[in-house]
Amino acid sequence: DQQVKQNSPSLSVQEGRISILNCDYTNSMFDYFLWYKKYPAEGPTFLISISSIKDKNEDGRFTVFLNKSAKHLSLHIVPSQPGDSAVYFCAATGSSNTGKLIFGQGTTLQVKP
């Protein structure tokens, strides 16, 4: 049972436009959500996170929105740049103090110049 789902395997956008990556979750015990970015042959790197007590968190060009009632979060990248081309993973964790992350399948973003 996939508790965290990224239903779009890939996304292609033009440089300068907005990229929107989506993520759905099923476990209502999740209270902290993270986005990771991964380049080929490298480990994932932390991008941005959001606690369930918030509905929006912004960091430069990256904004994460959380809709708890819909169990949905999204990552907005504005404006998109070619260097943003990577695989983006959504992840979730609960308050069980174990540092465990449940990941989605990932979305490959391609930003075309």
Place this chain on the structure above:
Amino acid sequence: NAGVTQTPKFQVLKTGQSMTLQCAQDMNHEYMSWYRQDPGMGLRLIHYSVGAGITDQGEVPNGYNVSRSTTEDFPLRLLSAAPSQTSVYFCASSYSPTGARNTIYFGEGSWLTVV
């Protein structure tokens, strides 16, 4: 990737062989974990540790063994390698699982092929 070191980076094993993937971090993080990444599956948790001497199973623990004798090291042992264990393995560590410091740092990955 801040302070999480994995070795080896590449390894080819024969079915039935055993080996250990090494992971070390120098950030004094309490929490360490191992994930595997397979196509279309995202990253799945194998084993994790909340401190020296404490380990527990993740989503896909079968065929793997771990121990945590020090805060710095968290090796992953493959007891009898199988082709289904062909994957990319990531070690991760974090200071705290909650709040603003819930940032988990990943190593660069270990590519394992079992033939």
